Amino acid sequence: MNDSFHVTDPRALKAVAHPLRVRLLGALRSQGPATATELAAMFGESSGSTSYHLRQLAKYGFVEEDSEQRDRRERRWRAVHAYTSWSNLELAGTPEGREAVAFMRRRQLELLRSGVEAFDRDSASFGPEWIEAAGMSDDIARLTPASVATLYARVSAMVKELEEHDKDAPDTERVSVFVSAHPVRGYVG
Template sequence: MSEDSDTYRVSDPQALKAVAHPLRVRLLGALRVDGPATATELATRFGESSGSTSYHLRQLARYGFVEQDPEQRDARERRWRSVHVYTSWSELEIGGTAEGREAAGFMRDRQTEVLMANREAFERERDAWGPEWIDAAGQSDDLARLTPASLKLLYRRVQAMVKEMEAADAADPAAERVMLHFAAFPIRRFVK
C-alpha cells in the first residue's frame, strides 16, 4: 500500500464506517477513476436522486475523502473531486472495535465486488481489447510462506513497481487504465 500524499490513512473507525456506506464507496470510486463530477451527474450514473448523492458527498467531505473541485467549470455548479487516490488503514488499529471490523470487512467485500465486476466487463469486451491486452490481462494465485514483515515489504515493493511502471508508460499512447488488486491473507488449510 502506498503511504504518501496520494493516500488517506484512516485511523478513525467512524471515518472508515462513513466511506463504507454502499453508495458512498461507489461515489468515491467514480470520482477517483473518472474525475470530478456534480451530484446530479453522479445521481444519473447510479440511478439515485441528486439530493441523495449530494448528501452522501457532503458526508464524504466531512471525513476528508472528497472536496469541492477548485477548478469549477461553471460558478453555478458544485463539482466534487476525490482528495486522495488511495485509502488505507491498519487492520490492527481499525479492528480494535466491532464497528471498525465491520467497516473494514465491508471495504474488503467491496474491493472483491469491484474485482469481479471488472473481470466480467473484460470478459464481455475482450474482443475489443485486441490480442496484446488479452494476453496481458488476467489473474493468478500463489502460495508462499512469509512472515508478516515480508508480506508488508511485498506490498510496498509492488506499489513502488506500479508507480515506476506508470511513470514509464505515462506518455505511451498504448497505455490504458488498469485496475490492479492485490490481496494476501494467511491460511492454515485450504478452504474450498
C-alpha cells in the same frame, strides 16, 4: 490530489464504507471532478441523495469542492486522495471498525469480480495483446507478516514506476491491479 489518506477513526472508515459513498468516491478518483447531478445519473440515484452522501464524504475528508468550477451555478466535487488506507489491527479494536474493514474487503472483491466480468464481456475490443496480458495468478507461499508488508510496498512501487514509464505510450489502458495476501491453514482450493 494527495496520494493516500490513512484512516484511523472507525467512524471515518464506516462513513466511506457506505455502498453509495464508496462508489461516488471511486468515480471521483477514476473519472475526475463531477457534480452531484452527474453522479446521480451515473448511478441511477437522485441528485439529493448523491449530494447528501458527498457532503458526508467531505465531512470526513474524502472529497472537497473542486476549486475549478465551470460556472457559479454548479458545485463540482473532487476526491482529495488517490487511495484510502487503514490499519486492520488498529480498527479491529471496535465492532464498528471490524464491520467497516470487513465491508471494505468485500467491496474490493466486488470490484475485482465486476472488472473481470466486464473484461470478459468486452475482451475482443481490447485486441490480442491485452487478451494475452490480462489475467490472474495465485501462489501459496510461507511468509512472515513483515515480508507481506514488503510485498505490498514493492508491488505498489513497481506499479507507480511502470505507470510513469508508460505514461506516453499510445496503447495504455487503465488497469486494475489487485494484491491480496491472507494467511491460510489447511487446503485452499
